[in-house]
Amino acid sequence: MDAFTNFLNGTIALFSDPVGILIFLGGVIGGMLFGAIPGVSMLTLAAILLPFTAHLSAEHGIMLFSVIYCTGVYGGAITAILFNIPGAPENAPTAFDGYPMTLNGQAGKAVGAAVMCSALGGTISAVIMMAATAPIADWAISAFGPPEIFALVFFGLAVAASVGAKTLWKGWLSILAGLMIAVVGLDPVGGIARYDFGMPYLLAGIHFIPTILGFFAVSEIFVQAEKKVTGVYEAPELHVDFPSLSELIAHKIAVLRSIVIGFFCGILPGIGATLAAFMGYNEAVRWSKDRKAFGKGKLEGVISSETANNAATGAAMIPLLALGLPGGALTAMMVGVFQMHDMEPGPLVFINSPDLVWVVFAAMFFANLSILFIGVLETKTIINLLRIPFQFLAPMILLLATVGAYAVRGLVIDVVVMFVAGAMGFFLRRSGYSVAGIVLGLILGKIGEQTFAQAMQMLHFEWLGFFDRPIALTLLIAGVLTTLGSAYTAFFKKHHH
Amino acid sequence: MxxxxxxxxxxxxxxxxxxxxxxxxxxxxxxxxxxxxxxxxxxxxxxxxxxxxxxxxxxxxxxxxxxxxxxGTLGAASDDGSEEAARRTGHTSLRWYVSTLTLLVIPFAYMRVPGWAAEVFALDDGGLHAAKLICAAVLILVYLALTWRNHVGGILALPIFFAALLEDMGFYATAPLFIVGVMFLMGERRPKWMAIVAALIMGILLFLFVSVLYVGLPTGNVHPFYDFSHWLVTLIQ
Known part of the structure; x- marks a missing residue:
């Protein structure tokens, strides 16, 4: 058991390092808190912390983000169940049945189920991740050249565009806007300045940290502020008690199904945990004999969606670490952490810094386990913290973002860019665009263009060269089919109401 | 159609x-x-x-x-209620957009106008600083007048305005006002609470970033803001 030895070494390294333990615990609690507080999400926390990871080692930075990822996905379930406000899109299906359960007076049972299923789904996913990532990375080193990586970027963006926004077109416009932001600055092949308009600031390219902070942390505050000003925002009362174990065991099939679904969705670049939660929920409905009970407070609905979204967290690390491609907003920020330490995520990480990989893996495993303990012990404390009025929280988050954006390069203009991105994000969100799509486009834009250029040089500018590379061809076709498929759905199928 | x-x-x-x-x-x-x-x-x-x-x-x-x-998209589910909030409040009217857009332009006016004024009237450094102070004062009045009827637009523009002032006025003097402004726009009206929260947030930020992490925050370059920042930083460290 090679992976097992590595895991043990990672565990020892993690828990023998006092700073590491501190960061681990901070990440676990912070992720859960920010996931749970209505109006902010784990992405807000991650965005605020991103600039400061420059002060941490790469190992600690990535570890912190992966821990926030695991516990944040759980934290979002609390607000989805109690207030019908999903902490993040991946918790949205949890609210379908979780909130009706709260209305039926079963809030405690729903939260308890979310705790146990998140921990279970996440832990099992972490185990599979540990076993599978290294072999996939090994394979990727030989099988993946620039054409394959470009094809994978294309496929990931196509999936994200097709499911991420209100319509297929808005999904694509979000992605394209992100890709366009990435174009500003020097081109990756010839070093020619693009869209710099004579300004040295633009010549260096728009930095991704202020942009990410603006689109996630700041625009989130603006959206909540509008609700607050207009009285749509309200924080309800609540209390918690836990379900019995036998009730959970009765749903073992739902749990297993969601783990499998969650894991496979998580591997897909594009939208990971969100798609996982929706598919987990949809399949639970489809397989059920009692379909009509869903949406009215059925425990199985909460179980299916919460197991699936946490099962996707471990899986999402596989494309990031094995191929260097982020699947979602949070993994995109992890690419940012790598870049700040002059590293590139990808298969070579396994060769160059195996310690980092295994500390991160061990941390994810224990973060998921700790959901169980902290979830059971601390949920009531968290609920009390939720009573902090949002108007006190908002200036704190905005100022933390200000300091963060400024600290990156010591430029006030970065702060301006962040707040402008925040205002743009506010308008885009209101109109049904996807800010996650923009950030994914921004992060993948440079990789996409660079690998495209390399691929074209490799194939001597012959488009047909892709036909000699089965993996690349398959991915490109899959991307095109995803787009065409959702275009077809958009034009010929019935719509939501 | x-x-x-x-x-x-x-x-x-x-x-x-x-x-x-x-x-x-x-x-x-x-x-x-x-x-x-x-x-x-x-x-x-x-x-x-x-x-x-x-x-x-x-x-x-x-x-x-x-x-x-x-x-098949997540549009309906990932809808965070922002569209609904916009519809309910009439924040989709042309008038609202014009007012909000004007508010958003104010910070950029501050970033450009004093520079032009200095060029046109051939001002020296002291003159430029005076121009900046006058321009800031005028724009704050315009901002307040527009925000009076448009709190959401005010919240969108306030952080950008704050960022625009950072370079000249510094973080230490503007941040407390910014905190109070955000709270007020979000509907907080109790002066005691606003003072407590502003002091608390400033305390946490200054302790964390100035005493512990030594992150240099913008001190400003216009008299008397620069002197204030300098005095405060020396005090904390």
Whole structure:
């Protein structure tokens, strides 16, 4: 058991390092808190912390983000169940049945189920991740050249565009806007300045940290502020008690199904945990004999969606670490952490810094386990913290973002860019665009263009060269089919109401 | 006309205008790269083309289906209530957009006007600083007048205004006002609580970043703000 030895070494390294333990615990609690507080999400926390990871080692930075990822996905379930406000899109299906359960007076049972299923789904996913990532990375080193990586970027963006926004077109416009932001600055092949308009600031390219902070942390505050000003925002009362174990065991099939679904969705670049939660929920409905009970407070609905979204967290690390491609907003920020330490995520990480990989893996495993303990012990404390009025929280988050954006390069203009991105994000969100799509486009834009250029040089500018590379061809076709498929759905199928 | 509304044309029009501007400016960097025959323009132009296609697709979609979300997307579920909030409050009217846009322009006026004034009247450093102070004061009044009837627009513009003032006025003097401003716009009206929270947030931030992490925050360069920042930093450290 090679992976097992590595895991043990990672565990020892993690828990023998006092700073590491501190960061681990901070990440676990912070992720859960920010996931749970209505109006902010784990992405807000991650965005605020991103600039400061420059002060941490790469190992600690990535570890912190992966821990926030695991516990944040759980934290979002609390607000989805109690207030019908999903902490993040991946918790949205949890609210379908979780909130009706709260209305039926079963809030405690729903939260308890979310705790146990998140921990279970996440832990099992972490185990599979540990076993599978290294072999996939090994394979990727030989099988993946620039054409394959470009094809994978294309496929990931196509999936994200097709499911991420209100319509297929808005999904694509979000992605394209992100890709366009990435174009500003020097081109990756010839070093020619693009869209710099004579300004040295633009010549260096728009930095991704202020942009990410603006689109996630700041625009989130603006959206909540509008609700607050207009009285749509309200924080309800609540209390918690836990379900019995036998009730959970009765749903073992739902749990297993969601783990499998969650894991496979998580591997897909594009939208990971969100798609996982929706598919987990949809399949639970489809397989059920009692379909009509869903949406009215059925425990199985909460179980299916919460197991699936946490099962996707471990899986999402596989494309990031094995191929260097982020699947979602949070993994995109992890690419940012790598870049700040002059590293590139990808298969070579396994060769160059195996310690980092295994500390991160061990941390994810224990973060998921700790959901169980902290979830059971601390949920009531968290609920009390939720009573902090949002108007006190908002200036704190905005100022933390200000300091963060400024600290990156010591430029006030970065702060301006962040707040402008925040205002743009506010308008885009209101109109049904996807800010996650923009950030994914921004992060993948440079990789996409660079690998495209390399691929074209490799194939001597012959488009047909892709036909000699089965993996690349398959991915490109899959991307095109995803787009065409959702275009077809958009034009010929019935719509939501 | 199907289900099209004027708002749909404006939205799609903005995308097409953006694409047009980006296309025109792409000629600025149309140069050959010896090792790469597509050059520096191929990638951005492909993005621009797709942008036009997607914008037209969106127009067609609005024409057929109005404002509904596509089935199979997460649009309906990931909807964080922001659209609903906007609809309920009339924050979709043209008047609201004009007022908000004006508010958003204010910070940029501050970033440009004193510089122009210094050029036109050949001001020295002292004159430039005076111009900055006067300009800031005037723009704050304009901001307050517009925000009076448009709190949401005020919240959107306030952080940008704050950021624009950072360079000259510094973080230490402007941040407490910023905190109070955000709280007030979000409906907090109790002076005691505003003072406590502002002091608490400043305390945490200054302790964390100035005493522990030694992150240098902008001190400003205009008298008396610079002197205030300097005094405070010495006090904390």
């Amino acid at each position: 199907g289900k099209l509304r004027p708002g749909h044309f404006i939205e799609v029009g903005l995308w097409l205008a953006l694409a047009a501007v980006l296309y025109v400016y792409s000629f600025d960097f149309e140069r050959n790269i010896e090792i790469y025959k597509f050059g520096a323009t191929a990638w951005p132009r492909a993005i621009i083309l797709l942008m036009v296609v997607a914008a037209l697709g969106q127009l067609l979609y609005h024409w057929k289906d109005g404002d509904e979300a596509t089935s």
